[in-house]
Every structure is written in C-alpha cells, then in structure tokens.
Amino acid sequence: xxxxxxxxxxxxxxxxxxxxxxxxxxxxxxxxxxxxxxxxxxxxxxxxxxxxxxxxxxxxxxxxxxxxxxxxxxxxxxxxxxxxxxxxxxxxxxxxxxxxxxxxxxxxxxxxxxxxxxxxxxxxxxxxxxxxxxxxxxxxxxx
Amino acid sequence: xxxxxxxxxxxxxxxxxxxxxxxxxxxxxxxxxxxxxxxxxxxxxxxxxxxxxxxxxxxxxxxxxxxxxxxxxxxxxxxxxxxxxxxxxxxxxxxxxxxxxxxxxxxxxxxxxxxxxxxxxxxxxxxxxxxxxxxxxxxxxxxxxxxxxxxxxxxxxxxxxxxxxxxxxxxxxxxxxxxxxxxxxxxxxxxxxxxxxxxxxxxxxxxxxxxxxxxxxxxxxxxxxxxxxxxxxxxxxxxxxxxxxxxxxxxxxxxxxxxxxxxxxxxxxxxxxxxxxxxxxxxxxxxxxxxxxxxxxxxxxxxxxxxxxxxxxxxxxxxxxxxxxxxxxxxxxxxxxxxxxxxxxxxxxxxxxxxxxxxxxxxxxxxxxxxxxxxxxxxxxxxxxxxxxxxxxxxxxxxxxxxxxxxxxxxxxxxxxxxxxxxxxxxxxxxxxxxxxxxxxxxxxxxxxxxxxxxxxxxxxxxxxxxxxxxxxxxxxxxxxxxxxxxxxxxxxxxxxxxxxxxxxxxxxxxxxxxxxxxxxxxxxxxxxxxxxxxxxxxxxxxxxxxxxxxxxxxxxxxxxxxxxx
Numbered sequence: 001x002x003x004x005x006x007x008x009x010x011x012x013x014x015x016x017x018x019x020x021x022x023x024x025x026x027x028x029x030x031x032x033x034x035x036x037x038x039x040x041x042x043x044x045x046x047x048x049x050x051x052x053x054x055x056x057x058x059x060x061x062x063x064x065x066x067x068x069x070x071x072x073x074x075x076x077x078x079x080x081x082x083x084x085x086x087x088x089x090x091x092x093x094x095x096x097x098x099x100x101x102x103x104x105x106x107x108x109x110x111x112x113x114x115x116x117x118x119x120x121x122x123x124x125x126x127x128x129x130x131x132x133x134x135x136x137x138x139x140x141x142x143x
Numbered sequence: 144x145x146x147x148x149x150x151x152x153x154x155x156x157x158x159x160x161x162x163x164x165x166x167x168x169x170x171x172x173x174x175x176x177x178x179x180x181x182x183x184x185x186x187x188x189x190x191x192x193x194x195x196x197x198x199x200x201x202x203x204x205x206x207x208x209x210x211x212x213x214x215x216x217x218x219x220x221x222x223x224x225x226x227x228x229x230x231x232x233x234x235x236x237x238x239x240x241x242x243x244x245x246x247x248x249x250x251x252x253x254x255x256x257x258x259x260x261x262x263x264x265x266x267x268x269x270x271x272x273x274x275x276x277x278x279x280x281x282x283x284x285x286x287x288x289x290x291x292x293x294x295x296x297x298x299x300x301x302x303x304x305x306x307x308x309x310x311x312x313x314x315x316x317x318x319x320x321x322x323x324x325x326x327x328x329x330x331x332x333x334x335x336x337x338x339x340x341x342x343x344x345x346x347x348x349x350x351x352x353x354x355x356x357x358x359x360x361x362x363x364x365x366x367x368x369x370x371x372x373x374x375x376x377x378x379x380x381x382x383x384x385x386x387x388x389x390x391x392x393x394x395x396x397x398x399x400x401x402x403x404x405x406x407x408x409x410x411x412x413x414x415x416x417x418x419x420x421x422x423x424x425x426x427x428x429x430x431x432x433x434x435x436x437x438x439x440x441x442x443x444x445x446x447x448x449x450x451x452x453x454x455x456x457x458x459x460x461x462x463x464x465x466x467x468x469x470x471x472x473x474x475x476x477x478x479x480x481x482x483x484x485x486x487x488x489x490x491x492x493x494x495x496x497x498x499x500x501x502x503x504x505x506x507x508x509x510x511x512x513x514x515x516x517x518x519x520x521x522x523x524x525x526x527x528x529x530x531x532x533x534x535x536x537x538x539x540x541x542x543x544x545x546x547x548x549x550x551x552x553x554x555x556x557x558x559x560x561x562x563x564x565x566x567x568x569x570x571x572x573x574x575x576x577x578x579x580x581x582x583x584x585x586x587x588x589x590x591x592x593x594x595x596x597x598x599x600x601x602x603x604x605x606x607x608x609x610x611x612x613x614x615x616x617x618x619x620x621x622x623x624x625x626x627x628x629x630x631x632x633x634x635x636x637x638x639x640x641x642x643x644x645x646x647x648x649x650x651x652x653x654x655x656x657x658x659x660x661x662x663x664x665x666x667x668x669x670x671x672x673x674x675x676x677x678x679x680x681x682x683x684x685x686x687x688x689x690x691x692x693x694x695x696x697x698x699x700x701x702x703x704x705x706x707x708x709x
Contacts (some may be wrong), residue, residue, distance in 0.1 A: 031440065066360075073577060076450065090335055105592060106424070107419055107420065107423070107424065108419055113417055113428075115530060118425070118443055118447065119445075119449060120450060122443065125577075128577075
C-alpha cells in the first residue's frame with residue numbers, strides 16, 4: 001500500500017513538473033508582484049564605516065542589502081520592546097557597541113531568553129540586525 | 144572619664160556596624176560549603192603534585208600510591224562537579240576531561256573555524272599511569288594544569304553567581320541530565336570499579352549542597368518532594384551492586400532522575416530562573432522530561448519560514464515541501480528526487496542499497512544514505528559535519544554533481560515555471576518580508592519542514608521512561624547492557640542516542656575503524672571529518688548518528704558495510 005502511495009506521489013510530482021521551463025524569463029517572482037513594498041533604503045538612513053572608501057561595489061551592495069534586511073527584522077522581532085515613544089513618535093534608539101554583542105545578546109538578558117532563540121532568529125539575521133543598529137544614523141535617543 | 148565613655152560608644156558602634164554587614168552563618172552556608180570544598184580540593188591537588196615530585200616513577204608500588212591519591216583527588220572533585228561543569232565548562236575539562244585532544248564545534252562555534260583544545264586532568268593522568276615508560280614531567284603537566292584550572296573557580300565572576308539562586312537550578316539541571324547520561328556509564332571514569340562508588344559519593348556530596356542551598360535561600364527552596372525523591376535515589380544507588388555492569392540504569396533514570404528533572408524544570412519556571420550561560424543555549428525550559436522531543440533545539444527545520452506560526456500557512460509549506468521532496472525537477476536530468484534515496488516507506492533512508500547510485504547512474508556514492516528521521520536533533524549535519532543547518536544540506540545535495548546534478552538558479556527557474564508552485568510560493572513570499580523575491584531558500588525550507596515533522600520521540604521506550612507504560616524485562620536488560628557493560632552509551636547519549644551529549648550544544652565525532660568491506664582486511668578509505676577539518680585527530684572520524692529506529696534503517700555505518708546490527 002505504501003509503495004502504491006509512493007508511486008502515485010512520484011507520478012503526481014512528474015505530472016506537476018511537466019510544466020517546467022527550459023528557459024522561462026517570467027519565472028522570477030518579486031515582492032513587488034506580491035504587492036508588498038519593495039523599498040530602496042535612502043542613503044541618509046545609514047552611515048558607512050570609516051574605511052568605506054576602500055569598499056568594493058560588491059561590498060557596498062552587501063552592506064546596503066544587510067542594512068535593509070536588518071531594518072525589517074528589527075521591526076518584526078525587536079521594535080515592539082525596544083522602540084521609544086518620543087513626543088508621539090516611535091524612535092529606534094541608539095545602542096552602544098558593548099550592547100550589540102552578537103551571540104551574547106541571546107543569553108545576557110532574561111527577556112531575550114524565549115524571543116531570541118535560534119528558532120526565532122537565525123545567526124545570519126542576528127548579524128543583519130546588529131549591522132543595522134550599528135550603522136543606522138543616530139537618533140540621539142539612548143537605549 | 145568622658146573620653147572613656149566616648150571611646151566605649153565608638154567601639155560598640157563599630158562592632159555593631161561590622162556585625163550588621165556580616166552575613167549570618169545560615170545566609171552563608173551555601174557559599175561556605177562551596178569555599179570549603181574548593182579549598183580542600185586545591186589542597187589535595189597540591190599534595191598530589193608534591194607527592195609526584197618526590198616519587199620515583201620506576202617503582203610499581205610508588206606508582207600505585209600515586210594512582211590511589213589521584214582517585215582520592217577525583218572523588219573529592221566529584222563533590223564539586225555539580226558547580227564546576229556548569230560554571231566554567233572549559234576549566235572543568237582541564238580537570239577531568241576524557242580526551243587528550245578535542246576539536247570544538249559547539250553550537251555557536253559552528254559559525255567559526257574549528258579549533259583545538261588540549262586535554263588535561265585526572266582521567267588522563269590515570270590513563271597515563273598505564274604507560275610503560277613514565278615521564279614525570281608529563282604526569283606533572285597533566286595534574287598541574289588541573290590545579291591551575293581549579294583556581295579559576297575562585298574568581299569573582301564565578302563566586303558572584305553563587306549569591307543568587309539562578310545558577311543553582313541550572314547547575315542542577317545539568318547535573319540531572321548527566322546522571323541520566325554520563326555519570327553512570329563510565330564516560331569520564333574509565334576505571335570501571337570506581338563508577339558506582341564515585342556516583343554514590345557524588346550524590347551524597349550534592350545532597351549537602353542541596354541542604355546548604357536551602358539554608359541560604361529560603362525563598363527559593365528545593366521542595367520536600369524533590370528532596371525526598373533524591374534521598375530515595377541515593378538509597379537506590381547504595382543498594383546497587385558495586386559491579387557497574389549490574390547497575391539498573393533503567394529504573395534509576397525512569398523512577399528517580401527523570402521525575403527529579405521534571406520537578407527541577409518546574410522550579411526553574413516558578414522561581415523565574417534565567418541563564419547567562421552558553422551552556423543553556425539549546426536547552427528548553429518547558430521540557431518536562433529528558434525523553435521529550437522539546438528537550439533541546441538542534442536545528443531550525445522551518446528554515447526561512449522560522450517565524451511562521453499560523454497553522455494554515457504551515458500546512459501549505461508542508462504540502463509544498465512534500466511535493467518538492469518527490470519532484471524530479473530538483474535534479475539536473477529531471478530523473479532524480481530526494482525520494483530516490485530517502486524513501487519515506489523505508490524510514491527516509493534506502494534499506495536496499497549499500498550506497499545509492501550516483502547521478503546519471505555513474506557508479507555508486509561513497510556513503511550510505513542516512514535517515515532523515517531525527518536529523519533535526521544534530522548540531523552539525525552530514526556524517527562529516529559539513530553543513531551547519533538542514534537547509535544547506537538540502538542545497539548541497541541538489542547541487543552535488545554526484546547526487547542531483549543541478550544548480551540553484553536552474554532549479555528555481557524550473558520550479559517557478561510551474562504555475563501551481565509559482566502561485567503557492569508567491570503567496571508564501573509575504574511570510575518572509577526580508578526577501579524581495581522567491582529564492583532557493585524558500586524551496587529547501589519547505590522540504591526540511593516537511594520531512595522534519597516525522598522526527599518524534601514516540602517509541603514504546605519513551606513512553607516507558609515517561610511512566611506511561613513499563614518496558615519488558617528484555618528491553619530493560621538490553622538498556623542496562625547498552626548503558627553499562629557494552630559501553631554503547633559513552634558515545635550514544637540519551638535521549639536521542641546520538642553524539643549530542645548534555646548540555647546538547649555540540650555534535651561528537653568518533654574514529655572507530657569501520658572496515659572497507661566484510662573481509663575486514665582494511666579500514667574504509669573515507670577520511671570523514673578530515674575532509675572538513677584536516678587534523679590528525681579527525682582522520683576517519685564520523686559524526687555519531689542516532690540509533691533510534693536502527694532496526695529499520697539498515698545498512699549501517701558510513702559506507703553501509705554492515706547489513707545487520709549483529
């Protein structure tokens with residue numbers, strides 16, 4: 001019986017895959033198509049590192065991409081507790097470098113214990129949030 | 144006279160101030176207990192070093208005296224193991240680590256290049272005493288490093304921890320996990336005759352720790368239920384034969400250690416205990432049994448969908464994962480799928496082939512297909528630990544020229560050329576706001592989510608350990624042999640019975656000399672972990688896999704050389 005189910009599933013998958021394209025330029029799907037915002041990060045939002053003059057174009061592109069992802073993850077995972085309300089406006093506070101101690105953040109603060117697990121924030125995402133908080137323009141509001 | 148009165152008042156004032164700041168004996172009982180044990184241990188270590196310095200190691204009787212002294216030092220150490228193992232795991236390994244060299248690839252370290260740690264301490268010193276040509280300096284080095292490591296436990300960073308209750312319940316959790324997995328098996332006590340006596344001495348020492356803690360922290364007490372059960376556990380060990388191979392591991396863990404673990408976990412929650420240690424990195428506070436699949440987090444099976452909790456969305460990811468798992472368009476020639484090797488009807492492995500066919504039928508692969516069941520409970524993936532997560536492993540197979548022979552861009556294009564896939568993944572893209580477009584990560588995350596749901600601890604043995612049923616006499620005897628005489632459990636640790644031991648933050652690799660074939664004339668030529676981390680110690684080493692479902696996942700070993708477990 002299990003073998004029949006397996007064969008049926010394989011057959012279904014083969015039929016399903018018959019629509020595969022050899023070269024289909026329309027196969028790319030972006031967030032724009034899904035009507036989500038596909039915003040570009042304005043330069044005034046971040047400060048490049050002091051040695052940015054020596055960065056290659058690829059490094060700059062990665063810098064901006066990580067920054068952009070860091071904003072989204074911060075807003076999804078962190079903003080609810082960390083943003084400060086100043087005169088009715090939500091402000092992302094400035095974190096000091098010791099406060100942005102990567103892995104250590106997972107365990108140094110009791111409130112992070114259940115929220116910053118590896119099953120809620122990957123190591124890569126962690127780096128992107130730290131990257132964002134480190135290089136964002138300072139708001140003047142300290143955490 | 145007036146001056147005398149003033150002087151008397153001043154002295155009385157000073158004394159009263161001094162007494163008001165000095166903690167009472169009961170408040171200090173716990174700290175005093177720690178300090179006393181630590182100081183006695185250091186003193187004993189110093190005595191041992193002096194004795195070695197004065198001993199002629201060519202005399203067998205003198206060497207025996209050294210051995211006796213080392214055993215005494217280690218028994219004393221066992222009384223501190225409760226604190227040492229948790230508060231500074233690295234120093235602990237220098238005192239009683241079982242291995243001369245360790246390559247660390249622990250949970251967060253997996254993002255870095257592996258690095259080497261030289262071992263030291265009493266287990267290695269005892270082993271060294273078995274050598275024919277003893278060198279005094281080598282022996283002294285092993286024990287002196289241990290003494291130096293012990294001094295780390297006098298540091299403020301550690302003793303300050305003792306002033307709060309948090310560390311105590313986390314130390315205790317690790318202690319209980321090790322009672323179930325390590326202390327009874329001889330993992331760090333190669334002299335088998337000492338396993339049960341050292342265990343008993345340690346349990347009694349820890350009882351003293353419990354008493355002093357309760358005295359010093361009346362608001363965070365270990366409750367009466369716990370203490371009563373713990374005392375029964377001590378009596379149980381005291382009633383066991385001295386011969387470690389006769390020890391009843393089954394009833395010890397089932398009736399005492401696991402229920403104690405459950406109470407400790409509840410107290411961790413009740414007392415709002417929180418951790419500042421990487422030791423607790425993967426352990427779950429909510430797990431109420433050592434035999435719970437929630438005990439520790441190994442892998443993130445959801446991948447890029449990690450923060451999705453909506454059941455409907457998860458069902459959709461699961462459905463897509465299943466389709467992709469069976470779909471040959473993930474291969475370069477549209478003829479192979481995940482299921483070609485990981486057959487769901489065969490416990491997600493291939494029980495027929497020793498090793499699977501290569502891409503385009505160009506011979507056979509080097510290694511046996513591992514089961515995907517319980518793969519999620521590993522910290523490093525693949526038998527050589529090549530990948531740090533399940534998603535990378537899936538991509539690795541898809542793009543391997545010997546396996547599925549595809550490339551990521553081509554696979555993505557083929558999948559998205561299918562309207563059904565495109566529509567479904569487009570809808571799922573909303574769940575991953577950091578991604579501007581569908582990527583290979585979406586595909587492989589769906590696959591890993593699909594197959595990981597079959598990883599469950601729902602065997603009759605788990606039910607028995609959770610007091611829902613009782614195991615047959617045969618199973619109990621088999622488990623006791625596994626944990627004791629057969630020494631299986633010194634590599635396959637409960638509850639997963641793989642190479643992930645408490646505190647469940649790293650995957651162990653072992654060199655066991657698997658034969659090339661059943662002629663047993665040479666060992667397998669596969670270098671194993673060496674391919675990832677070339678070092679003398681990693682040559683022919685392989686990640687210790689789980690033996691759960693082993694009866695259904697033949698053939699065995701990395702090259703599938705054995706077709707039966709016997």
